[in-house]
Amino acid sequence: MIDKIIPYGRQDITQEDITAVIEALHSDYLTQGPRIVEFESAFANYVGSKYAVAVANGTAALHLCTLALDVKEGDKVITTPITFAASANCVRYCGGEVVFSDIDPETYLLDINKVRALLEASPKGTYQGIIPVDFAGRAVDLELFRKLADQYGLWIIEDACHAPGGYFVDSKNKIQNCGNSNFADLAIFSFHPVKHIACGEGGMITTNDEVLYKKLLSLRTHGITKNEADYTNSVIFANGNSANNTSYPAWYMEMQTLGFNYRLTDFQAALGISQLERADEGLAKRREIATIYNNSFNGKSFIKGQSGVIEGHAYHLYVIEVEDRLGLYNYLRENKIFTQIHYIPCHLMPYYKQFGWKEGDMPIAENYYKHCISLPMFPILTAEEQKYVIGKIEEYYRK
Numbered sequence: 001m002i003d004k005i006i007p008y009g010r011q012d013i014t015q016e017d018i019t020a021v022i023e024a025l026h027s028d029y030l031t032q033g034p035r036i037v038e039f040e041s042a043f044a045n046y047v048g049s050k051y052a053v054a055v056a057n058g059t060a061a062l063h064l065c066t067l068a069l070d071v072k073e074g075d076k077v078i079t080t081p082i083t084f085a086a087s088a089n090c091v092r093y094c095g096g097e098v099v100f101s102d103i104d105p106e107t108y109l110l111d112i113n114k115v116r117a118l119l120e121a122s123p124k125g126t127y128q129g130i131i132p133v134d135f136a137g138r139a140v141d142l143e144l145f146r147k148l149a150d151q152y153g154l155w156i157i158e159d160a161c162h163a164p165g166g167y168f169v170d171s172k173n174k175i176q177n178c179g180n181s182n183f184a185d186l187a188i189f190s191f192h193p194v195k196h197i198a199c200g201e202g203g204m205i206t207t208n209d210e211v212l213y214k215k216l217l218s219l220r221t222h223g224i225t226k227n228e229a230d231y232t233n234s235v236i237f238a239n240g241n242s243a244n245n246t247s248y249p250a251w252y253m254e255m256q257t258l259g260f261n262y263r264l265t266d267f268q269a270a271l272g273i274s275q276l277e278r279a280d281e282g283l284a285k286r287r288e289i290a291t292i293y294n295n296s297f298n299g300k301s302f303i304k305g306q307s308g309v310i311e312g313h314a315y316h317l318y319v320i321e322v323e324d325r326l327g328l329y330n331y332l333r334e335n336k337i338f339t340q341i342h343y344i345p346c347h348l349m350p351y352y353k354q355f356g357w358k359e360g361d362m363p364i365a366e367n368y369y370k371h372c373i374s375l376p377m378f379p380i381l382t383a384e385e386q387k388y389v390i391g392k393i394e395e396y397y398r399k
């Protein structure tokens with residue numbers, strides 16, 4: 001018997017994690033201490049990017065990306081409707097326009113052919129960027145997106161919140177990790193507890209572009225710089241109009257752009273570092289769980305589609321598509337299995353409907369939404385619990 005609720009996702013906090021956080025709390029730094037830099041460099045190393053910038057959460061990461069790319073009023077940015085709203089909202093924070101484009105019914109990812117058709121239908125310069133999402137943990141083929149983006153002069157932000165450790169294989173047969181920024185200008189991750197790595201709240205931006213990297217560092221902390229080479233005010237002014245000193249005083253700093261406080265704390269970084277050490281282990285477990293689901297459901301008449309066993313998939317979610325999804329959802333809930341629906345199509349959120357989006361605009365995404373359900377998927381899901389989940393699903397459709 002199962003006596004506690006089985007959620008669709010949850011964190012795994014070990015004694016090592018707790019010890020790491022306590023150590024940080026006893027240290028001299030609670031925010032922007034040595035653990036931030038350590039976490040950034042460990043994370044950059046994990047995904048294979050040159051730079052990483054730790055921030056308060058995934059949404060802040062997206063906002064800083066649109067700021068760093070100078071998104072402004074009237075800019076048009078393409079994204080998928082099957083994502084968490086933040087992937088789209090970051091464009092709105094800067095006054096840009098979100099243009100949704102439909103998904104591929106097999107991969108559930110932004111369909112590149114539809115994006116191409118959209119771009120071809122308007123003069124060059126109409127669109128400024130694309131935000132593809134590695135939905136559920138399945139890696140977008142960013143090599144193809146880069147080629148298309150380059151034809152139209154677009155930037156790419158990869159929303160890799162679901163996919164730390166995920167990858168696709170490029171045309172030269174090379175593994176390309178999600179977030180390595182070999183093809184995207186910027187990539188972002190979230191450390192919300194349901195994601196692979198938990199910091200409570202937290203996020204990361206990765207990039208290989210030094211100019212964007214420096215902009216992000218500044219925007220993360222009020223647009224303030226303490227780097228003398230960047231100062232624009234004179235030394236004389238900085239010294240209080242005293243001409244006696246030829247260098248900037250130690251207190252001096254300049255606010256040069258309008259930034260935010262989007263910093264992560266040092267004790268959250270401590271948790272992140274500790275969690276990152278187990279990331280590969282967790283990923284292997286997720287892939288095992290996916291294989292068991294896949295093998296249990298293959299060929300079953302109630303299954304219309306499923307995440308499947310896909311190379312490079314990071315399995316933040318395991319999605320199945322079924323008939324009578326509402327009935328199944330309620331039946332599982334009665335049996336203490338709390339599944340979730342990812343996602344209600346973003347273009348049909350009342351906020352986006354005010355811009356003219358309506359039912360029928362994204363037929364594939366809307367049809368997917370009628371049938372999708374995300375099953376429990378997290379590293380500490382036990383074999384017994386998974387068996388129970390699969391058993392209850394089969395039981396429902398036998399009735």
Ligand SMILES: *Cc1c(COP(=O)(O)O)cnc(C)c1O
Nearest residue numbers: 057058059084086087161190192
């Ligand atoms: C979780 C998530 C975000 C936002 O991250 P937060 O840390 O919750 O702000 C953005 N995009 C996707 C696809 C996500 O799953």
